[in-house]
Amino acid sequence: MRNTQSTQLLFELSSPGRRAARLPACDVPERPVEELLPAELLADQPPPLPELSEPDVVRHYTNLSTMNMSVDTNFYPLGSCTMKYNPKRNERIAAMAGLADLHPYQPEESLQGMLQLLFELQEMLVEISGLDVVSLQPAAGAQGELAALMMAAAYYRQRGEQRTKVLTPDSSHGTNPASAAMAGFDAVTVNSNGNGCVDMDDLRSKLDEQTAVFMITNPSTLGLFDQQVAEIASVVHGAGGLIYLDGANMNAILGITRPGDFGADMMHFNPHKTFSGPHGGGGPGAGPIAVRQQLAAYLPSPIVVQDGDTYRLDDDRPLSIGRVRSFFGNVGVLVRAYIYIRTHGPDGLRRVSENAVLNANYLLARVKHFLPIPHGDRCMHEFVASAAQLKTDRGVTAMDIGKRLLDFGYHTPTVYFPLTVAEAIMIEPTETESKETLDAFAETLLRVVDESPQLLHEAPHTTTISRPDEVQAARKPVLTWVAE
């Protein structure tokens, strides 16, 4: 039975005078606050926060947590998000005081171990990307995109070129065009061809001397490796543009091929996907960017450099775009990425990708008999099925199927993305799932597609809530608790 009493809102559980935290007595001579601060700046009352006991808080959150699905509890094939297992060793190691209890403004002499780690991570990402220089500063993939596009703007400004457009494929993630707009560019969409890859004619027709960057996701959000990528790079470079690689899907190609070797000039990594950073219910991530030498001067500052036996932060980089984030960046995520890469080594990383691709293809092979896969028989680390036919035939949508899977203990795949596939169901199993899990999932999916439309429209049936009214939520937003 669920404990619904303890999952009332914190504010409903509050009782005046109840307390959890107990602070030490003041051990220095104390003076009245009014003597120390001007009266007009002092609050009459402390903020109206809830008043709770420690057991209240623990029981509340522990019960709340049980209302989530997570990687540690469920198969979570959320396409594009690479919900792989998060190694527990990373957690214990990253929590060592010598790594976690470091202030960002400590003197560099007191940070040599951390700077060495970050320097080595930069170097390993250089190698994995096939590019030349890395900045670890961006806080997430989207901020990596933005930083790189701002670098492109600075690069062209320096060269005296007026380039105002960034091209992104219609299958790209929403952050790509959003980052382009934030960096001051006009975002222009390039269509996909019938195979789900870049339509070369459309690319050529939109590419001109105004084009600064073509952003490609390869493997794409359809789980396909675009074989035209070298040609794309040469066409874009021929027009004086740069290639940005959205590295969200690096999990498919570690040690197999490198963005720098297929024409990318800049890219971001999503260490919270590829290198197993726990997703934390929405974040944190990190968004290291790797670039070619000709762009290195524009990277955000600082970066870590090695001088003989010592490491230091270099922020004497006059062409740098500056900062995109305070302090060094999302170091905790980077430390986990470092541990992940070092515990895998070159073989291990390649096997990660081989098994990610094997698992996805295996699942595809099982699913294709009852759910159409519009873009063919093979995939990289993920594939996109379509419920369009089901919708026409029986009124069953991608959403219905996704919701019904919850009843069987599976997290819903990514649905309705990419936008180029009608009723898209985007499935990414990752390498950390077993054949048994994939078999059971495929069998469940097979069963679900045949269930009655009525049952599916009302799914899920076994969760604490079902089908929230999202229209009402948006029409009359209730975004905070208000005392009655």
Added chain:
Amino acid sequence: MPYTINTPRDQQEMLEAIGVESLDELFAMVPEEIRLGGDLHIPPAMSEMEMTRHMAELAGKNQSTADSVCFLGGGSYDHFVPAVVDFVASRSEFYTSYTPYQPEVSQGNLQATFEYQTLITQLTGMDVSNASVYDGGSAATEAVLMSLAATRRSGRVVTTDTVHPEYRQILQTYLANVDTELITVAASDGRIDLPRLTEQITDETACVLIQHPNFFGSLEDVERIALAAHNAGALLIVSVDPMSLGLLRRPGELGADIVVAEGQSLGTPMLYGGPYLGILACREKFLRRMPGRICGQTVDRRGKRCFVLTLQTREQHIRREKATSNICTNQGLFALRASVYLALMGPQGMRELGNLCLQKARYAAERICQSERFELAFDAPTFKEFVVRDIDGNVDDLLAHAASQGVFAGVPLGKWYPDLADCFLVAVTEKRTQADIDRLVSALRANSRKVAASYA
């Protein structure tokens, strides 16, 4: 292999089911010419034991704040983190889930976010909060971008050099590619010079961005600054220290339109700079300009109260280039930590905490300045941080010496403020004891030059 699960037999069966001969054949889509011929040149794999040893070695090359006394601040602080925060945040169901796209199996995260939004509005006195952005700096920058859209003024943004220098650098980076002029007004005596600031606020000005307590720890006259901004039709953005809000009036009562903060102090260790928590709250009328996720209350098909992500038509996955921001992955885990922290502290806890910071900081300032070598750089009232001037003008050696004694005494200011090259910023949290402060004072008193040379 550490986390791949397929046995050779599994692999064989799977390859057969797919209809290929080898793993290699699975990669047929990747043209031969661009395949990596050999292995990546990265070090060979380490076992868990080896890795733990290696990392302990790296950690051992750092001097952590666990074995030193930390008086460093400037946006990241050594506040105490209660055990319950770590306990809750490490629950797998919070820790290894992602953005709550499926509300039916994310009510834990969604309710925690709804509570976070409420706690932040209670703390700041604003109407609404989002679910987090990256850090204090991106919060300040996103708030400025919001104000450009909300006021439809893109001519000018006014800030002051009392705002965190790195936040201003981020802002400058983001504004470099749009036609908005960024004016930075110089402080006088460590605080905003109101007439000088007012002079810069034109009818083209979208917003005024200030920090309170400011980067030097001093309190600003927020109400009068708000008036100056509003008189010109500009918005006021205030970057606050959440730990001050048990004592100080809330920015919502002082006229702020958007409040931003670095939320690290609310239950997150310093982690050499991140991941942290960008707090962003505003008045209701700017709600639809907000970046990032927002959680709302609704009912499910059976009429039961529940929570969902809402107002998503602002966001990149729907609006693409027309979105209010490009943010996708946020700092959800740290919003959770902040919520647990605030739930444990409650109103009284926050008040006592604020008082401890204030009393200890004042005591430390007085003790330091008993030496003829030091004086407070500014007269303005401060909360938990203050700027000390070294009359000998030898800050680098002084701080290096203190560090060698196990005391991180302060953040030198010369890098950002050439005029303050003889000054350093000292932060005193509730964690510092009288004995710690005594150590600070004696580390600062010793003859710096000689010992500093041996430390280097």
